[in-house]
Amino acid sequence: MSKMTKKSISNSVIKRLPRYYRFIGELVKQGTVRISSGELAEKMSLTASQIRQDLNCFGGFGQQGYGYNLIELQTEIGKILGVKQGYKTVLIGAGNLGRAIATHMDFSEYGCNLIGIFDSDEKKSGSKVAGLGIMPVSEMESFFAAEQPQIAILCIPKTAAQELADKLVSLGIKAFWNFSHYDIKITHKDVVVENVHLGDSIMMLSYALTNSDNEKQ
Amino acid sequence: MSKMTKKSISNSVIKRLPRYYRFIGELVKQGTVRISSGELAEKMSLTASQIRQDLNCFGGFGQQGYGYNLIELQTEIGKILGVKQGYKTVLIGAGNLGRAIATHMDFSEYGCNLIGIFDSDEKKSGSKVAGLGIMPVSEMESFFAAEQPQIAILCIPKTAAQELADKLVSLGIKAFWNFSHYDIKITHKDVVVENVHLGDSIMMLSYALTNSDNEKQ
DNA sequence: TAGATTGTTAATCGATTAACAATC
DNA sequence: TAGATTGTTAATCGATTAACAATC
Numbered sequence: 001m002s003k004m005t006k007k008s009i010s011n012s013v014i015k016r017l018p019r020y021y022r023f024i025g026e027l028v029k030q031g032t033v034r035i036s037s038g039e040l041a042e043k044m045s046l047t048a049s050q051i052r053q054d055l056n057c058f059g060g061f062g063q064q065g066y067g068y069n070l071i072e073l074q075t076e077i078g079k080i081l082g083v084k085q086g087y088k089t090v091l092i093g094a095g096n097l098g099r100a101i102a103t104h105m106d107f108s109e110y111g112c113n114l115i116g117i118f119d120s121d122e123k124k125s126g127s128k129v130a131g132l133g134i135m136p137v138s139e140m141e142s143f144f145a146a147e148q149p150q151i152a153i154l155c156i157p158k159t160a161a162q163e164l165a166d167k168l169v170s171l172g173i174k175a176f177w178n179f180s181h182y183d184i185k186i187t188h189k190d191v192v193v194e195n196v197h198l199g200d201s202i203m204m205l206s207y208a209l210t211n212s213d214n215e216k217q
Numbered sequence: 218m219s220k221m222t223k224k225s226i227s228n229s230v231i232k233r234l235p236r237y238y239r240f241i242g243e244l245v246k247q248g249t250v251r252i253s254s255g256e257l258a259e260k261m262s263l264t265a266s267q268i269r270q271d272l273n274c275f276g277g278f279g280q281q282g283y284g285y286n287l288i289e290l291q292t293e294i295g296k297i298l299g300v301k302q303g304y305k306t307v308l309i310g311a312g313n314l315g316r317a318i319a320t321h322m323d324f325s326e327y328g329c330n331l332i333g334i335f336d337s338d339e340k341k342s343g344s345k346v347a348g349l350g351i352m353p354v355s356e357m358e359s360f361f362a363a364e365q366p367q368i369a370i371l372c373i374p375k376t377a378a379q380e381l382a383d384k385l386v387s388l389g390i391k392a393f394w395n396f397s398h399y400d401i402k403i404t405h406k407d408v409v410v411e412n413v414h415l416g417d418s419i420m421m422l423s424y425a426l427t428n429s430d431n432e433k434q
Numbered sequence: 435t436a437g438a439t440t441g442t443t444a445a446t447c448g449a450t451t452a453a454c455a456a457t458c
Numbered sequence: 459t460a461g462a463t464t465g466t467t468a469a470t471c472g473a474t475t476a477a478c479a480a481t482c
Contacts, residue, residue: 013449100314105419106416201411205328205368284439
């Protein structure tokens with residue numbers, strides 16, 4: 001609450017927030033007005049205890065004997081996640097994956113605002129993706145000076161990832177959404193990295209099938 | 218080891234395996250022959266203790282006084298993850314994201330083999346993605362009967378996800394890689410689901426920026 | 435052999451669950 | 459008011475870390 005007492009929310013809790021936000025949004029869209037921790041737990045395959053603990057990290061959003069008002073929950077968790085912030089975001093690398101992410105993601109729902117796309121291949125310059133013209137990497141510095149984007153999405157080969165990330169930090173980037181198949185390391189404090197490894201994710205399926213009962217019979 | 222004593226590996230360990238596999242693969246490619254738990258811990262930002270505990274869930278891959286032979290580790294973890302299995306995989310939904318995943322992912326590195334792409338829009342039928350002709354959903358049953366794919370990648374709108382998933386289970390699918398923005402629920406045992414929520418992932422950045430020290434000054 | 439490093443047990447830490455008094 | 463359900467403390471559970479004997 002006060003300046004000194006930052007309660008330091010645990011990472012386990014933080015990682016659950018977007019999922020809460022999704023389920024709550026769905027319920028609001030369906031017109032549901034209130035929900036108890038027990039009912040929400042049922043829908044999300046969690047325990048009521050955990051839900052109450054999690055929400056109480058941020059404040060007493062519920063009311064005894066009633067439960068939680070869904071609109072209020074949506075608003076509060078939305079604020080915590082910053083979904084209205086519209087952080088200026090740039091995409092680096094307009095290959096297959098980069099273009100799909102640019103066109104597929106509803107950035108405005110996730111607190112982001114895609115304002116620029118760069119690619120090292122100058123032949124791509126000018127062609128439009130998601131309504132934005134692809135720019136050459138050479139224009140990055142002037143663009144960053146003018147726009148000061150805070151988030152960079154990396155859809156580049158792993159060999160280029162670390163070097164480019166360091167450069168982007170020096171240009172003021174504060175957060176990375178990294179699809180480059182390489183865990184970038186940023187020592188600079190206040191810079192946050194989300195390494196997305198789609199390969200790790202699909203391998204979990206291969207693992208599960210390989211180690212399932214019917215396989216090893 | 219024996220049929221009765223399945224030691225039941227914890228999920229925390231399993232989720233770390235693909236990352237071990239990546240780092241080990243990188244080191245092998247660089248020609249490194251052996252590594253100690255301490256050195257690997259340093260590279261991966263883990264503790265040596267955790268690495269030894271994790272690896273020992275699967276067997277004694279190391280040697281006292283020496284460390285771990287990297288080729289051996291790569292082989293063993295590869296076997297555990299099933300990276301050579303080449304599970305037959307189909308993609309449902311050839312929109313932006315589906316096409317990008319089909320072309321971008323090296324399925325064979327992850328234990329999978331993409332053998333078919335389906336889309337409900339018949340106008341797309343026949344056009345090629347990643348070397349495969351898009352098929353209409355109406356051909357799914359005969360294709361499944363002939364090929365018996367085990368993994369389905371869902372790149373479809375969330376409204377269609379649950380119903381289609383149920384149908385795919387009835388057609389024999391054993392694992393889902395689900396990008397549909399909806400947590401599908403499969404009650405059928407032996408069917409595994411990996412829900413990928415890219416929105417949740419990017420929201421973590423919005424959260425971090427919103428709650429960082431410089432924002433709340 | 436001496437040194438290094440594992441495999442493994444024990445100690446700690448943190449996260450989840452249970453319980454219940456507070457209260458709407 | 460009585461019933462329901464939260465907020466919160468205490469108990470449990472599981473995962474991580476530390477320690478060290480075994481051994482290459």
